[in-house]
Amino acid sequence: MAKVSKRKAPIKRATKKSSTTAKKSKKKTSRKASTGQASKAKSAKKKSTKKTTKKASGARPSAARKKGLQYGSAGQALAIKAASLKVHHFLGVALGGGKTDKTCVALVDYYPDQNKIFLSRLFERVSTVGEVSSDLQLHKIVTELPGRVESVAFDVPLQLPKCLRCRLKCPGFEACEEPEIKWLWKHYRKRNTKKKPKKLFTPYTERCVEFYMQTELEEVFHPPHALGANVAPLTARAHFITRRLKSPCIEVYPKLSLWRIGRALGISKNHLRFHRHSFGGEESRKIILEKLISEDIAFLYVQDVKNMTANVHAFEAFISALTAVLELKKQCEPRPKGFPADESWISIPKVDVKWSR
Numbered sequence: 001m002a003k004v005s006k007r008k009a010p011i012k013r014a015t016k017k018s019s020t021t022a023k024k025s026k027k028k029t030s031r032k033a034s035t036g037q038a039s040k041a042k043s044a045k046k047k048s049t050k051k052t053t054k055k056a057s058g059a060r061p062s063a064a065r066k067k068g069l070q071y072g073s074a075g076q077a078l079a080i081k082a083a084s085l086k087v088h089h090f091l092g093v094a095l096g097g098g099k100t101d102k103t104c105v106a107l108v109d110y111y112p113d114q115n116k117i118f119l120s121r122l123f124e125r126v127s128t129v130g131e132v133s134s135d136l137q138l139h140k141i142v143t144e145l146p147g148r149v150e151s152v153a154f155d156v157p158l159q160l161p162k163c164l165r166c167r168l169k170c171p172g173f174e175a176c177e178e179p180e181i182k183w184l185w186k187h188y189r190k191r192n193t194k195k196k197p198k199k200l201f202t203p204y205t206e207r208c209v210e211f212y213m214q215t216e217l218e219e220v221f222h223p224p225h226a227l228g229a230n231v232a233p234l235t236a237r238a239h240f241i242t243r244r245l246k247s248p249c250i251e252v253y254p255k256l257s258l259w260r261i262g263r264a265l266g267i268s269k270n271h272l273r274f275h276r277h278s279f280g281g282e283e284s285r286k287i288i289l290e291k292l293i294s295e296d297i298a299f300l301y302v303q304d305v306k307n308m309t310a311n312v313h314a315f316e317a318f319i320s321a322l323t324a325v326l327e328l329k330k331q332c333e334p335r336p337k338g339f340p341a342d343e344s345w346i347s348i349p350k351v352d353v354k355w356s357r
Contacts (some may be wrong), residue, residue, distance in 0.1 A: 081241060085111050088328060091142060091152045091247075092176035092321030094254070094313040098134055098237050101127035104314040105141050107300075108321035110328070115356065117298045122307060124314050135241055136270070142245055149247040150328060153320040154263050156234040157226035158242060158251045159344035163204035173203050179340040183208055191215050208343045212336070213256060218351070221254055250324060251346040254316040257323040258288070265291055276312050285309050297355050298322070329355075 031082075088110045096102030105123040110116070123141055128134045142152060159165075162180040163173065173181050184201050188211075191198060201211060206225040213221045224231040242249045255276075262272040271284035286309045292298045308315040326332050326349050333348040 006263055008183060011323050016228055017099060023108055084313075086113055087111050087147070088150045088325075089145065089147050090150050090321045090324040090328075091145075092317040092319065092324065093138070093152060093154050094317040094320065095154060095156045095234050095241075096313065097129070101134075102210075102313050103127070103138060104311065104317040105138065106314070106317040106321045107145065108318070112324050117322070119300050119318060119321075121296060121303055122304050122314055123316070124307060124311060130276075135237070138191060138241060138243060142247060151248045151250050152242075152245065152323045153250050153252045153324040153347065154238055154242070154320070155252055155254050155316055155320050156238045157207070157233060158249060159207065159226070160235070161204055161207050161226055162343070176203075180208055180343050183340050183343075184211060187211060189213060208340055208345055212339075212351040213253065216336075217256070219259060221253070221256055223255075227249075250327060251344065252320045252323040253346060253348070254319045254323075257347075258319050260351060261319070261322065261326075261353055262288060262291075264351070264353040265295055265297075267291055275315070281312060285312065285315050289315075295355075325348060326350075326353065331355075 013279050090108045090110065092106040092108065094102075094104045098102075103126040105126060106119060107121040107123075109118045109120045111118075126134055126137050126141065129137065142149065162178060163170075166178065168178075170176070176182075181203055184203060188198065188201055188222065202225075205227040210223045210225060213223050226232075226235050258275060259272050263269075267288060275281055275284045277284075286305070289300065289305050289308060293300060308318055323332070324347070327347045331350050331353050333350055335345045339345065
């Protein structure tokens with residue numbers, strides 16, 4: 001028994017020691033576990049804060065930004081404050097045929113106090129939907145925009161030639177004494193004394209302003225006649241649309257507007273002459289748009305730049321709207337002296353366009 005007791009005694013002591021060591025080891029493991037859990041929690045917090053900061057930094061500030069990143073930090077600041085600023089709205093229309101989807105509309109906002117221009121919306125391929133004609137679709141775009149539209153710039157003739165507007169008994173344009181016909185005769189004969197004789201004008205298809213652009217500018221332009229084979233349907237469509245509009249309408253020739261704007265910015269003549277060409281035209285349009293951005297003339301969204309680079313009609317709608325802005329800023333040519341009073345004049349940017357206030 002004593003042996004047993006002697007054996008039992010050390011066993012009891014051993015169990016006491018083992019229990020104390022076990023308790024200590026449990027405390028250590030619990031401390032380690034707690035410190036491990038704390039470190040895990042801290043790391044999780046750090047990760048979560050990193051994620052939230054990444055999300056916050058990567059988040060887009062406004063719904064308008066969903067359309068694409070905007071060039072220029074000043075453009076971002078003004079986009080946020082746009083609702084409280086004085087603004088003028090302009091529409092540029094590159095008109096296509098009534099049965100096609102080539103019509104494009106550009107909405108440009110001009111902030112006079114900040115002297116900033118934004119392309120706020122670009123409507124591409126305005127076309128017929130079911131029994132709603134493309135004419136009505138275009139009319140809705142113009143009339144349902146928020147705010148008053150300062151002017152709508154069309155890239156097609158808004159006035160018919162003189163002979164179709166005249167209600168007098170016609171003696172033939174060789175003997176006609178109307179101011180428009182006399183002006184055409186004068187400039188036709190003047191040109192023929194300097195250069196190779198030109199084909200005789202036809203006052204029932206062309207207007208004085210088209211003749212002027214061919215002969216009186218620093219660059220030779222060949223605008224289509226108001227009732228020429230290619231433009232006559234567009235002229236008829238423009239007359240049908242504009243008679244329903246309450247906003248003022250102006251006529252522009254995008255190729256001439258682009259020439260004047262581009263030369264004032266030092267853009268290569270080749271890019272300005274060939275912006276419509278199927279080969280190299282996209283590159284020219286991209287270079288022109290990037291120059292307008294780099295010179296702080298216009299703030300454009302990345303997606304709009306891509307669309308205007310790919311679609312020449314969208315590009316010319318934007319140029320038409322820019323011409324309307326220049327008209328407001330008094331940066332367009334006045335009517336020439338001696339130009340017939342009843343003949344319409346188009347908006348042509350000045351040679352030395354100034355974008356400052």
